[in-house]
Structures are given as C-alpha cells and as structure tokens.
Amino acid sequence: MSTAETATEAHLIEAPEAIHADHFVEVSYDDAIPNNVDLSSDKQLLRALETWHPKYLEWWKDMGPEGYQQSDVYLRTAVGVDPGGWAKFDHVKMPLYRWGILLAPKVEGRTIPFGRHKGEPAWQEVPGEYRALLRRLIVVQGDTEPASVEQQRYLGATAPSLYDMRNLFQVNVEEGRHLWAMVYLLVKYFGRDGREEAEALLRRRSGEQDNPRILGAFNERTPDWLSFFMFTFFTDRDGKMQLAALAESGFDPLSRSCRFMLTEEAHHLFVGETGVQRTIEATCAAMNKAGITDPCDVDAIRKLGVVDLPLLQRKANFHMSVTRDLFGGEISSNAADAFSTGLKGRFNEAKLTGDDHVLTDATYPVTRVVDGKLVVEPVPALRAINSRLLDDYIADCQGGINRWNKVIEKAGIGFRFAQPHKGFNRRIGEFAGHRISPAGELLTEAQWQAKCGEWLPNDDDMTFINSLMKPCHERGKYASWIAPPRVGINNQPGDFEYVRID
Ligand code: BYC
Ligand code: FE
Numbered sequence: 309m310s311t312a313e314t315a316t317e318a319h320l321i322e323a324p325e326a327i328h329a330d331h332f333v334e335v336s337y338d339d340a341i342p343n344n345v346d347l348s349s350d351k352q353l354l355r356a357l358e359t360w361h362p363k364y365l366e367w368w369k370d371m372g373p374e375g376y377q378q379s380d381v382y383l384r385t386a387v388g389v390d391p392g393g394w395a396k397f398d399h400v401k402m403p404l405y406r407w408g409i410l411l412a413p414k415v416e417g418r419t420i421p422f423g424r425h426k427g428e429p430a431w432q433e434v435p436g437e438y439r440a441l442l443r444r445l446i447v448v449q450g451d452t453e454p455a456s457v458e459q460q461r462y463l464g465a466t467a468p469s470l471y472d473m474r475n476l477f478q479v480n481v482e483e484g485r486h487l488w489a490m491v492y493l494l495v496k497y498f499g500r501d502g503r504e505e506a507e508a509l510l511r512r513r514s515g516e517q518d519n520p521r522i523l524g525a526f527n528e529r530t531p532d533w534l535s536f537f538m539f540t541f542f543t544d545r546d547g548k549m550q551l552a553a554l555a556e557s558g559f560d561p562l563s564r565s566c567r568f569m570l571t572e573e574a575h576h577l578f579v580g581e582t583g584v585q586r587t588i589e590a591t592c593a594a595m596n597k598a599g600i601t602d603p604c605d606v607d608a609i610r611k612l613g614v615v616d617l618p619l620l621q622r623k624a625n626f627h628m629s630v631t632r633d634l635f636g637g638e639i640s641s642n643a644a645d646a647f648s649t650g651l652k653g654r655f656n657e658a659k660l661t662g663d664d665h666v667l668t669d670a671t672y673p674v675t676r677v678v679d680g681k682l683v684v685e686p687v688p689a690l691r692a693i694n695s696r697l698l699d700d701y702i703a704d705c706q707g708g709i710n711r712w713n714k715v716i717e718k719a720g721i722g723f724r725f726a727q728p729h730k731g732f733n734r735r736i737g738e739f740a741g742h743r744i745s746p747a748g749e750l751l752t753e754a755q756w757q758a759k760c761g762e763w764l765p766n767d768d769d770m771t772f773i774n775s776l777m778k779p780c781h782e783r784g785k786y787a788s789w790i791a792p793p794r795v796g797i798n799n800q801p802g803d804f805e806y807v808r809i810d
C-alpha cells in the first residue's frame with residue numbers, strides 16, 4: 309500500500325496492535341485458493357472448499373455488483389499478512405479476484421484473555437461444550453459480509469466517479485473475502501453442520517421476505533451513494549467493533565481470522581469517512597461561492613446541485629440508529645455467555661486495565677426506560693457486555709464526526725453534526741417500543757409522527773438524492789455533489805482510469 313493511503317487511513321483506525329508479525333507469512337498464490345494456512349496439506353478441507361468455491365462464484369454472479377464484471381478494476385490484493393507490504397495493486401476483472409484465506413500470524417503461547425478460562429492456553433480446536441454458541445457467532449458474522457455486497461449491488465451504475473466506483477468494488481470484493489474467512493472456520497472446524505451453514509450463507513438474501521439475512525440493518529436498502537458512504541462509516545464500524553471483540557476470542561483461529569480482517573476494514577471506514585467528508589466539502593464550497601450563509605436555506609442549496617447539511621444529518625441519524633441495533637439488546641444473557649465462556653471479549657479486552665477480565669462481581673451503567681423516564685442503572689457487567697460495546701462504538705464514531713465538523717467550521721458555516729441520543733429510533737434492546745427524540749426526550753406516538761420527518765430522511769430528501777444520482781464515469785471527473793479526493797489510490801494521478809469501462 310502506498311504511504312499516502314496508509315497515512316490517510318492511519319488516523320482512521322489504529323492498526324490492530326495484534327498485527328505485529330514476527331515473521332513474514334507468504335500467501336501462496338499457486339493454489340486455486342490463495343492462503344497462508346497450508347491448505348494443500350489438508351486434503352479434506354481443500355475438497356470441501358473446492359466444492360463451495362463454484363457456488364460462491366455463482367452467488368457473486370447473481371448477487372455481486374450489477375454490471376462491470378468484465379471491466380478491469382484497479383484492485384488491491386493481499387500478498388502477505390505483515391504490516392509493511394501486504395497489498396499489491398493491479399487492474400483485475402472482479403470475478404477473477406483472488407479471494408483467499410488469510411490469518412494473522414499465530415502468537416506463540418497466547419492465553420485466553422478473559423472469562424472463566426482466563427489464563428488457560430488459547431484453544432486451537434473448538435471447545436466441545438461451547439460448540440453451538442461459537443458456531444452461531446461465526447455464522448452471524450459471516451452472514452453480514454455477503455449481505456452488504458447484496459445491498460450495494462446496484463450502485464456501480466450511479467457512481468459519482470471512477471475513483472468512487474473502484475472503492476465500492478474494492479469494498480465488495482473484500483466483504484466477499486470476509487465471507488471466505490468465516491466459511492473457512494465453519495468448514496474446517498465444524499464438520500458437516502459447518503458445511504451446511506456455509507451453503508446457507510450463500511442462500512439467504514438481503515431484504516428477501518422468506519429468507520432474509522440474519523440481522524436487521526443488513527436487510528435495509530442501500531439505494532444511493534450517500535447511503536453507501538454512511539453505511540461504510542457507521543455500519544462497517546460495527547464490523548470493526550465486533551471483529552475487535554471476536555479478535556480477543558479464546559478460540560485462536562477465530563481470533564487470527566478477525567485480526568487480519570480488521571486491516572481490511574480500515575479501508576472501508578476510510579471510504580465512508582472521506583465519502584461523507586467530500587460531500588460536505590462540495591456543499592460548503594458551493595454555498596460559499598453562491599454567498600449562502602444559512603445551512604437551512606435548503607431550496608437555494610439544492611439548486612446548486614449539492615446536498616444540504618441537514619439532509620446529511622438525517623441520513624446519518626438513520627444509519628446510526630439501525631447500526632446501534634446491531635449490538636443486540638443492551639442487557640443480554642447471550643452476550644454474558646459469549647464472554648464468560650471466553651468466545652467473545654470486549655473492545656481492546658487484552659489491553660483493558662481496571663478490572664479482573666472475569667467480571668463476576670462488576671457492574672456497568674446502562675440507560676433504560678423505567679416508569680416513563682430514562683434512567684441510568686448499574687447492571688451486572690456480564691449482562692451488559694453489549695451495552696458496553698455499543699458505548700465504545702458511539703465514542704469511536706465521534707472522531708470522524710468531529711473531523712467532518714472541522715471542515716464545516718473552516719468554511720465558516722454555522723452547522724455541526726451531532727449523534728442522536730442512544731435511544732433514538734431503536735428497534736432492538738432497552739429502547740425498542742419507545743419513541744425518543746434525538747435530544748433524548750421520551751415522546752408520544754403523535755409527537756414522534758409530527759417530527760420524524762425532520763429527524764429521518766423524508767420523501768422529499770429521497771427524491772432529491774435520487775435526482776443527484778447520475779453517473780459520472782469520465783476519467784478525473786466528479787459529480788457536482790462530491791469533491792475529488794486529496795490523494796489518489798496508491799498515489800495515482802487525478803485522471804487515473806480506476807475502472808476501464810468498455
Ligand atoms: N437484528 O441477546 P441479544 C460486519 C437477535 S457487522 C435481528 O439481545 P446478542 C459488517 C439475536 O441474534 C458485525 N436480530 O443479543 C459490516 C438473538 O437471536 P437468537 C457483525 C437481532 O445475541 C458492514 C436475539 O435477538 N458481527 O461485520 O448478544 C459490512 C437476542 O439477542 C439483532 C457480529 O454481529 C438485530 N439487530 O447479540 C459487512 C458478531 N440483534 O440467537 C460486514 C457476531 C439481536 O435468540 N454476533 N438479534 O435467535 C454477535 O455477537 C451477536 O449475535 C449480536 C447479537 C451482537 C449480533
Ligand atoms: Fe467485512
């Protein structure tokens with residue numbers, strides 16, 4: 309990866325500290341399935357994956373990006389899992405992308421960092437008594453990956469530039485690889501039911517009534533590029549948090565898979581953060597040029613072919629609230645089990661100081677609705693694991709939001725993005741069934757209905773966004789509503805042909 313891209317991504321995600329390879333692990337590209345797990349020596353596993361591979365390609369053909377399958381796309385491919393040189397860039401046709409199985413290097417002597425088995429050697433095989441719970445976690449993680457590809461499949465046609473189109477396809481092929489990462493674990497460690505789950509991962513479909521993806525947000529639509537950028541900023545960040553929690557797992561193969569996936573996740577977050585930021589830049593520049601100072605002068609702003617900031621806030625509100633639901637109930641016995649058994653830790657578990665990592669007597673403050681009021685109550689920490697991860701997630705979102713606000717401030721415009729209250733527009737957990745405003749007031753249904761069009765994207769917003777979604781597929785050109793990036797991918801010049809469309 310170029311230093312420029314590394315530098316821009318570096319502030320977006322702290323390199324997961326576990327990627328300190330003490331030795332360089334070459335990825336074998338001689339095999340049909342690139343890998344650094346010595347696949348060729350495990351004939352049974354190889355056969356199982358070779359059976360799954362054509363079905364995966366079928367799925368990619370049916371549900372992957374619509375069109376552009378024969379176009380050469382400037383993609384990066386992992387060639388090693390060490391921090392220095394793991395990526396190479398080349399023009400490739402997407403169906404020929406080398407999806408592979410890449411694990412972060414094994415840490416010798418690693419022990420289980422939390423839960424009732426804390427301090428015992430990390431498991432190299434599935435702990436029998438926790439098999440079902442572990443499989444469920446891997447299946448849920450795996451299910452989100454192809455779901456996101458399905459959600460984004462029509463976006464190529466309206467890409468605001470070749471640069472953005474390339475980023476979309478890069479994210480898509482990497483989410484495909486994340487599916488491979490989970491399928492490897494299922495097929496290698498879970499025998500026949502693992503193979504069945506691996507097939508089911510290719511059969512569920514985002515948004516399909518009879519056979520939907522498992523988690524709510526992955527059945528929503530990603531109908532336009534603003535949704536895509538918000539999704540990669542907010543929802544891929546759930547990916548970062550969940551992968552980080554699974555990277556702490558006592559089941560070492562899961563930990564190593566997730567540690568490598570996190571390095572790819574950094575690019576997804578980069579695409580989201582800079583996508584929204586460039587949208588804001590275009591808006592501010594157009595407002596200043598036209599002498600518009602009021603960010604709520606929506607009609608005048610929209611006439612300039614840019615997105616008004618209040619609309620971006622509503623879009624963000626939507627994506628934040630559905631993504632917060634992905635953390636599950638704030639109070640959860642499933643999460644308590646996953647933690648006590650040593651299968652899924654907290655964010656940065658091994659680095660946390662201040663408690664015993666077993667948490668039998670600890671409590672954690674959780675916001676709840678009690679007798680028509682929002683109150684903060686201490687809850688046994690084990691049952692509040694999801695709540696804590698959600699709080700860490702909300703804190704993690706704030707960094708990017710602050711950087712967006714800096715852009716607006718620099719442009720001298722009086723508007724700032726804010727995160728709505730945790731309970732706003734929630735369907736899962738403590739706030740489900742309640743109506744809560746972004747400011748955190750409990751509302752009646754009538755009050756909510758009167759106001760929700762100011763807080764979530766309304767029909768006018770969607771019609772306007774749609775009117776902007778015109779393709780801009782000329783080299784070096786960008787749609788009116790988005791500014792060009794500061795640096796090209798892998799330092800390529802401004803007019804680089806990221807996607808060769810015939
Ligand atoms: N929608 O005890 P509860 C990513 C279910 S994103 C529908 O409250 P638990 C990516 C739950 O399954 C990261 N159902 O919560 C991003 C359970 O059902 P069962 C994905 C939901 O179990 C962008 C019941 O409600 N990875 O990688 O602790 C692009 C009670 O659940 C929802 C993971 O999530 C929902 N929102 O928490 C590409 C990590 N929430 O079992 C990729 C693995 C809950 O009773 N998953 N339910 O039938 C987990 O750790 C947990 O399953 C969850 C749920 C945190 C998701
Ligand atoms: Fe992913």
Ligand code: FE
Pocket residue numbers: 483544547573576
């Ligand atoms: Fe991702």
